[in-house]
Amino acid sequence: MIENLLLIAFATAAVTGGVLMIVLRQPMRVALALIATMISLGGIYGLLGVHVIAVFQIMIYVGAVMVFMVYAIMLLDVRDPSFTERYSRLLWPGVAACTVLAGVLMGAVWQGGIALPNGLGESFGVQPFSAAFLNDYWLYFELTSVLLVVAVLAAVAVVQLRSVRRG
Amino acid sequence: MDRSQFLLWVSLALFSIGLLGLIVRRNLLVMLMCMELMLNGVNLSLVTFAQRGGSVEGAVLVFLIFIVAASEIAIAIPIVLLLVRDRLTLDAGAYTDLKG
Numbered sequence A: 001m002i003e004n005l006l007l008i009a010f011a012t013a014a015v016t017g018g019v020l021m022i023v024l025r026q027p028m029r030v031a032l033a034l035i036a037t038m039i040s041l042g043g044i045y046g047l048l049g050v051h052v053i054a055v056f057q058i059m060i061y062v063g064a065v066m067v068f069m070v071y072a073i074m075l076l077d078v079r080d081p082s083f084t085e086r087y088s089r090l091l092w093p094g095v096a097a098c099t100v101l102a103g104v105l106m107g108a109v110w111q112g113g114i115a116l117p118n119g120l121g122e123s124f125g126v127q128p129f130s131a132a133f134l135n136d137y138w139l140y141f142e143l144t145s146v147l148l149v150v151a152v153l154a155a156v157a158v159v160q161l162r163s164v165r166r167g
Numbered sequence B: 001m002d003r004s005q006f007l008l009w010v011s012l013a014l015f016s017i018g019l020l021g022l023i024v025r026r027n028l029l030v031m032l033m034c035m036e037l038m039l040n041g042v043n044l045s046l047v048t049f050a051q052r053g054g055s056v057e058g059a060v061l062v063f064l065i066f067i068v069a070a071s072e073i074a075i076a077i078p079i080v081l082l083l084v085r086d087r088l089t090l091d092a093g094a095y096t097d098l099k100g
Helices: A002-023 A027-048 A051-075 A091-110 A126-135 A138-166 B003-024 B028-053 B057-087 B092-098
Strands: none
Touching: A002 A027, A002 B003, A002 B028, A027 A051, A027 B003, A027 B028, A051 A126, A051 B028, A051 B057, A091 B003, A126 A138, A126 B057, A138 B057, B003 B028, B028 B057, B057 B092
């Protein structure tokens, strides 16, 4: 019972944070709303019993990605028209398109068009996750490390491009 | 209502809100954050399916999405920095000449 209440509370907080991201004006407040959404999603994962994903959600998303984003916002303290006018001229077409998309997808879920797997809904912890990763998906695990190295190299290359253009 | 169905609705709502923000907002950093929100919505649906089916594959895919999101931000932020140093604005409307 209390688990369902907590699930509804976390889900409401996540969707509210998402709506606030559309409404708020300052990028820092948008970042804080996104952090609140991510922490709420971490709570949902914890309630579902998928603790390993909950930990990764907090550590990688909130701890790394959003801290990086907050640094970028502090670094780029630029006052420009995007601060006074939040929305582009695509506001109403965008609202219409996203409403139609959300309606179609939610209708499909409601009518059972998206088949949910029939399982017991059991939770799993770190051990089966690690075993699956290092036995069956070790190649993808290695490829992620390659991807991260390439991303770092690309970021350094972009910074070098900036200094070359300056020089 | 089924719990998995409810979580799928939440994930769809998050994805739609993220897509809406990506389309309608003008600030480049806010647009990047809305992309992260879309990825979070997809992650929630994957975790829901994985947990319901009792399979680990969905969780592995979510971990890979985490890595891709971190790499995406690591590359996107320097590109935004480069653009802003050039034009001194975060308004996406100022970069319309980048259209192909």
